[in-house]
Amino acid sequence: MEFFGADERKEINDVLETGILFRYNHEAIRNNIYKAREFEAEVAKLVGATYAHAVSSGSTAALCAMVAAGIGAGDEVIVPPFTYIATIEAVLMVGALPVFADIDETLCLSADGIRKAITPRTKGVCLVHMCGQMADMDAIMAVINEHNLVLVEDAGQAMGASYKGVSTGLWGKTGAYSFDFFKIATAGEGGIMVTNDEKAYNYADSYSDHGHDHIGSNRGMEQHPVLGFNYRISELHAAVGLVQTRRVPEIIQNNNAHKKQLMTALGQVPGVSFARIPDTNGDSATFLNLLLPDTETAGRFVAELNAAGVGGFNYWFTNMYHFINQWDHIKEMRTASALPIEKFGAPQDYNNLDIPNAQAVIGRLVSFGIRATWTNDEVAALAANIEAAARKATLVEA
Ligand SMILES: *Cc1c(COP(=O)(O)O)cnc(C)c1O
Numbered sequence: 143m144e145f146f147g148a149d150e151r152k153e154i155n156d157v158l159e160t161g162i163l164f165r166y167n168h169e170a171i172r173n174n175i176y177k178a179r180e181f182e183a184e185v186a187k188l189v190g191a192t193y194a195h196a197v198s199s200g201s202t203a204a205l206c207a208m209v210a211a212g213i214g215a216g217d218e219v220i221v222p223p224f225t226y227i228a229t230i231e232a233v234l235m236v237g238a239l240p241v242f243a244d245i246d247e248t249l250c251l252s253a254d255g256i257r258k259a260i261t262p263r264t265k266g267v268c269l270v271h272m273c274g275q276m277a278d279m280d281a282i283m284a285v286i287n288e289h290n291l292v293l294v295e296d297a298g299q300a301m302g303a304s305y306k307g308v309s310t311g312l313w314g315k316t317g318a319y320s321f322d323f324f325k326i327a328t329a330g331e332g333g334i335m336v337t338n339d340e341k342a343y344n345y346a347d348s349y350s351d352h353g354h355d356h357i358g359s360n361r362g363m364e365q366h367p368v369l370g371f372n373y374r375i376s377e378l379h380a381a382v383g384l385v386q387t388r389r390v391p392e393i394i395q396n397n398n399a400h401k402k403q404l405m406t407a408l409g410q411v412p413g414v415s416f417a418r419i420p421d422t423n424g425d426s427a428t429f430l431n432l433l434l435p436d437t438e439t440a441g442r443f444v445a446e447l448n449a450a451g452v453g454g455f456n457y458w459f460t461n462m463y464h465f466i467n468q469w470d471h472i473k474e475m476r477t478a479s480a481l482p483i484e485k486f487g488a489p490q491d492y493n494n495l496d497i498p499n500a501q502a503v504i505g506r507l508v509s510f511g512i513r514a515t516w517t518n519d520e521v522a523a524l525a526a527n528i529e530a531a532a533r534k535a536t537l538v539e540a
Pocket residue numbers: 199200201202204225226228229270296297298299320321322331332333
């Protein structure tokens with residue numbers, strides 16, 4: 143959501159001039175304009191994926207990733223208690239059972255948390271790379287491989303992030319990115335499922351379009367290997383997503399420069415530390431993620447920031463809908479897709495989860511969105527404002 147310009151307009155006009163807003167068929171009149179295909183190729187190139195499939199949202203991309211990885215009814219899927227709610231919804235939508243495990247100071251599931259949540263019914267893990275950073279992949283892959291689990295990555299917030307040179311979304315069987323308005327690149331609405339597995343790609347391709355196999359030139363007249371639903375992306379959305387994806391390397395470069403400047407300036411402030419970044423070279427740096435000594439101090443810090451008109455938010459005190467403490471509807475299973483829970487039984491007591499690190503870390507976390515368009519002076523001013531608020535918040539008389 144950082145930059146829009148003439149390139150986005152040009153791509154949209156290409157589509158409008160042909161009048162073909164549908165990604166399939168109409169060969170004779172579309173003048174060889176296939177924006178969804180170009181969008182997919184652009185994302186595949188950016189992240190180094192063999193296959194990319196565009197769909198209507200990051201949520202439906204996560205759903206396709208789950209289905210294409212073979213996760214289905216009655217399977218237990220280990221999930222984080224800190225994510226956007228769509229991750230958990232996708233697990234329920236495929237008839238699987240979410241099992242919440244603990245996180246660590248990476249803000250993502252920890253290897254230890256995953257290990258403790260494994261049962262004989264565990265089929266896989268849906269790992270979420272939070273706040274533009276990445277999970278601790280070496281340790282996590284060791285548990286995944288040791289227990290032969292299926293790994294799906296919801297990299298909705300971390301497109302362009304990587305660990306030791308491998309993109310988030312490509313560590314497991316399938317991965318998903320979001321292009322909603324708040325993400326590093328936007329299509330208005332849209333998502334991409336990525337994989338290096340041809341079968342998983344073909345499954346997602348069919349599943350997202352009522353099971354059409356898209357083999358041959360006339361969609362609608364081919365074979366239908368599976369049932370699916372409509373999660374298609376339109377050519378208009380893909381046209382925007384395609385240009386936005388090309389801008390990501392520049393955005394990431396700027397963001398990283400700003401984040402480094404902020405971390406250097408704030409590194410010596412008493413009481414301020416940072417969420418752990420397992421590979422600083424792979425950070426998409428869309429957020430600066432500070433950790434305060436405890437939840438109370440973080441609350442005072444956010445109050446000081448608000449009073450001074452400085453950005454910065456905490457997922458604990460605001461109802462941002464990213465943390466389990468705000469998910470009463472899940473604890474009570476207020477959903478049309480509660481059937482798997484009724485049929486197979488809840489795998490955990492969702493009201494009494496044993497996730498002490500998550501409860502501690504999310505309370506201490508204060509995040510700031512980083513803008514690629516900032517100048518160095520703006521970054522320096524922000525650092526000074528953050529430091530002033532932190533000093534006030536940590537100076538408490540006993
Ligand atoms: C944004 C987001 C989604 C949902 O993406 P939409 O495109 O809004 O459907 C899913 N998972 C995570 C982690 C996200 O941040």
